[in-house]
Amino acid sequence: GIQVEQSPPDLILQEGANSTLRCNFSDSVNNLQWFHQNPWGQLINLFYIPSGTKQNGRLSATTVATERYSLLYISSSQTTDSGVYFCAGDTGGFKTIFGAGTRLFVKA
Amino acid sequence: GAGVSQSPSNKVTEKGKDVELRCDPISGHTALYWYRQSLGQGLEFLIYFQGNSAPDKSGLPSDRFSAERTGGSVSTLTIQRTQQEDSAVYLCASSLVVAGGPGETQYFGPGTRLLVL
Numbered sequence: 001g002i003q004v005e006q007s008p009p010d011l012i013l014q015e016g017a018n019s020t021l022r023c024n025f026s027d028s029v030n031n032l033q034w035f036h037q038n039p040w041g042q043l044i045n046l047f048y049i050p051s052g053t054k055q056n057g058r059l060s061a062t063t064v065a066t067e068r069y070s071l072l073y074i075s076s077s078q079t080t081d082s083g084v085y086f087c088a089g090d091t092g093g094f095k096t097i098f099g100a101g102t103r104l105f106v107k108a
Numbered sequence: 109g110a111g112v113s114q115s116p117s118n119k120v121t122e123k124g125k126d127v128e129l130r131c132d133p134i135s136g137h138t139a140l141y142w143y144r145q146s147l148g149q150g151l152e153f154l155i156y157f158q159g160n161s162a163p164d165k166s167g168l169p170s171d172r173f174s175a176e177r178t179g180g181s182v183s184t185l186t187i188q189r190t191q192q193e194d195s196a197v198y199l200c201a202s203s204l205v206v207a208g209g210p211g212e213t214q215y216f217g218p219g220t221r222l223l224v225l
Binding site: 031043099 | 201
């Protein structure tokens, strides 16, 4: 089955710093999404981005579908950005596969 | 409701007992997903429902797990003869899927935390 690799697995930032999270897929994927899981466990969708670039405030994402990867950019990080970031996608049929996540801690 | 709701929020049961977990999707969403998340791990796909189509059960880990969706809305995930390894957070998500179109963003409920003693 499809493999989803996220990097880095763990990341510690000083408040105000920028970062890039990466998601690689072993095969072509549909319906690529990025999620943030806050420290209380709630998953929030950040982007639905099967291709191209989108921006939402301090966050932006780029997916290069032909090269099977996606990037999530966090600028001017804040302590509330802490949590786990997941990317996910499917190869058709909507069986969604999640990566293992990037655990982010932003220090005040 | 405004979002996906799940009940109960927490469930403690004894090994061998059956449990039922409930998910209420966002009104009008035709697609519904169940996932399992073990402590510190990513999400594991369990089952997917889309409208009146046959569900995709390919992720169910054993025949002790089953799910149904009544009237295209509420869904129940049932685990029979629970085992300690079933302890996890069970998450439900829904999305608005346009027939013949691409999938849409999944919206998650708060999850049910299951502990099997």
